[in-house]
Amino acid sequence: MEGKGISRAVIERLPRYYRYLGELLEEGVERISSGELSRRMRVTASQIRQDLNNFGGFGQQGYGYNVKYLYDEIGKILGIDRQHNLIIIGSGNLGQAIANYANFERRGFIVKGMFDVNPKLIGKVVRGVEIMGVENLEDFIVENDVQIAALTIPKTKAPEIADRLVAAGIKAIWNFAHIDLDVPDDVVVENVHLSESLMRLSYRVCSMQDQKAGEIKRTQK
C-alpha cells in the first residue's frame, strides 16, 4: 500500500528529494535535520516536514531524518527498488543519449533493446546493445519481459508504433515524440516535450525583459 493517499504534488517532488538524499549519502551524511535539508534544497523546512510526514515516522524531533532509510523508502515508493526492462525505439542521437545514461541503469532501468528503421543504424552497438529493425518488436517485448518503451521517433511515426507497443503488452511509454498518444487507460504515458519546455523558457525570458523595460521606463519618468 506504499504511496497510497499521497497527493500528486508530493509525488512530483519525490524524485528531487531522492536526488538530494542520494547526494547526501555519497557525502557520507547519515542524518539531516529538516532545517539543513531546507537550506540545501531551497524549500521551506515546513514544506519538507509536511512532505516527508506522508511516509510517517522518518523524522524524530531534535534528531533529524535517517538519510539512508528515507532514501530507500522513497526509492520503494518510486518503484526504483524493482527492475524495469526498457527498450528504446528511435536510436538516433536522443535514443543513444538515453542508452548511454548510466544512472538509469543504477536505478533499475535496464536497456534490453534498441530499435530503428534506418539501415545505417541497424547493427550498431550502443553500450553493449545492438540496434535492431522494428520487424520483430512484438516478439522482443514478450520474450524480454519489457515494461517500458522510450519513444524517440518523429511524431508522424509515433501513433503507429504506440499501437504496436500496446498490443504487445507494454506497460508504459516514455514519449519524446511531439504528439499526444492515444492509449488505453492502463498504459502509462510520460511525456517529455522538449519544444514545450523551450517555449516556457522563451516565455519567461520575454517576461523578464518586459519587466526590466517597464522598470527602466518608470525610472525615467
Next chain:
Amino acid sequence: MEGKGISRAVIERLPRYYRYLGELLEEGVERISSGELSRRMRVTASQIRQDLNNFGGFGQQGYGYNVKYLYDEIGKILGIDRQHNLIIIGSGNLGQAIANYANFERRGFIVKGMFDVNPKLIGKVVRGVEIMGVENLEDFIVENDVQIAALTIPKTKAPEIADRLVAAGIKAIWNFAHIDLDVPDDVVVENVHLSESLMRLSYRVCSMQDQKAGEIKRTQK
C-alpha cells in the same frame, strides 16, 4: 503588456495549445469551435474557453476561434515571434539531438554555436555549426548576442560553466544537467531532468500494478 496577469497554470498549457493550433493550420483549418478543440485536445470546452478568454476577443459565439490569429497571438505571448540566439554546451548525443531538431529553428531558436571539451568532438560540424572548445565561450556569447544556453553536460561540470555563462551575460539556461543551478534572480533556468521524469513514470507503473493486484485480490475473495 502581453501575457500579464495570466496565471502560471495557463502559461504552462499555452505550448500545447500552440502545438494543436499549428497542426490545425497545417490541415488548412481556419476556424474552430471550443467544442471541436475540446474533442481534439481532450480537455473540457469550458477549460478551453476559460484559458483562451485570458487573451480576450479571440472567440465569437457560434463562430469559433480564428486559428491563425490565435496561433500568432499565443506565439507572441510565448515570445516565439522574436529570434532567440542559442548555444549548446555539451555536444554529445543529447547536444547533437537538440542541434538537429529543425523545429526549434522554425520557432525562432537559432543555434549559433556548439561547445565541448572532448577533442574528438571539437571541429565536427552539426547542421552547419562547428563544435568549439570552451576557452572563448564568453567572447562568443557577447559577439553573437546569445541569450540562451542549453546545458547538456555532466552535473559535476555544470555549476562552473553556469557561472561563466552568467558572467558573460546569458539570459537563460536550458538545463539538462541533473543538478539545481545557483544563478541570480534575473537569469531564467528551465530544467529538463530526464531521470526525474523516468522516476515519475516508474511510480505510475508501480501504482498501476499495485492497483491491479488489489483488484484481483478483491475479485478472488
